[in-house]
Structures are given as structure tokens and as C-alpha cells.
């Protein structure tokens with residue numbers, strides 16, 4: 001019965017390896033679509049769509065994805081930070097603020113910047129696309 005036992009052991013090992021491979025390939029189980037390694041949690045699939053959209057829409061002509069300023073403020077580290085507005089008011093860059101900054105940029109102008117951001121995105125982008133852009137900005141820290 002030695003061969004039978006060996007065969008069974010081999011089969012058991014194969015199943016174990018298969019399960020291990022299945023468990024470790026692909027996304028970690030239970031991680032869902034959110035990335036918990038970033039201090040700001042975001043939807044990684046939406047962020048990937050937002051990244052492509054930011055490039056295609058021309059946002060990156062004015063915004064850097066690190067924390068350096070271009071024509072507009074850098075996006076790196078912006079989400080969740082305190083933003084000082086030209087009005088002197090300080091606001092937290094939460095989802096609602098980021099969303100509003102895209103659809104109505106002139107309503108809350110960041111201190112030290114000119115209000116030159118196009119005000120056309122509310123018309124040219126869908127709500128889902130704007131949400132994707134917000135998720136992308138959040139993915140940058």
C-alpha cells in the first residue's frame with residue numbers, strides 16, 4: 001500500500017499548492033476596492049480611471065502629481081490637508097471640497113493662485129468622471 005499512500009500524499013500536496021497559489025495570486029482577499037496602505041482611503045479602480053482622465057482632459061498641464069506647484073497647486077498630499085483660500089478661510093480638502101473645486105473652481109480659490117482653472121468641467125465631465133478624478137487625487141496622498 002506504499003504507492004497508494006504516496007499517491008495520496010502527492011495529491012494532498014498538489015491541492016495545498018493549488019490553494020496557496022490561488023490565495024496569493026490576484027488581490028488580497030477581503031481588500032475590496034479600497035487601498036488601506038494610504039492614509040487617505042480611496043477606490044483604486046476609480047483612481048486608475050481618474051489617472052487616465054486627468055491626462056486626457058489636460059488637468060496635468062496645470063497640476064503636478066507631486067506636491068510642487070505649477071499653474072495650479074500640486075495634487076500630491078492635497079487630499080485631507082488644510083487649504084488656505086484667497087478669502088483667508090481655511091478648509092479641509094475632503095471629497096466634497098475636491099469635487100467642488102473641479103466643477104466650480106472659482107468659488108473657492110486657493111491662496112496664492114490665480115483663478116485660471118477652466119470652469120467648464122461641470123459641463124464636459126460626468127459626475128462619475130469627476131468622482132474618478134477625486135479618487136485619483138486622493139490616491140496621491
Ligand code: HEC
Nearest residue numbers: 058059062071072073083101105108109110113114117133
Ligand atoms: C489652466 C490651468 C488648470 C487646468 C487645466 C486645471 N486646473 Fe485645477 N486649478 C488651477 C489653479 C490655478 C487652481 C488654484 C486656484 C483655484 O482654486 O481656482 C486649481 C485648483 C484645483 C483644485 C483645488 C486645489 C487645492 O489645492 O485646493 C483641484 C482639486 C483641481 N484644481 C483639480 C483639477 C482637475 C481635476 C482638472 C482637470 C479636469 C484641473 N484642475 C484642471 C489650474 C488648472
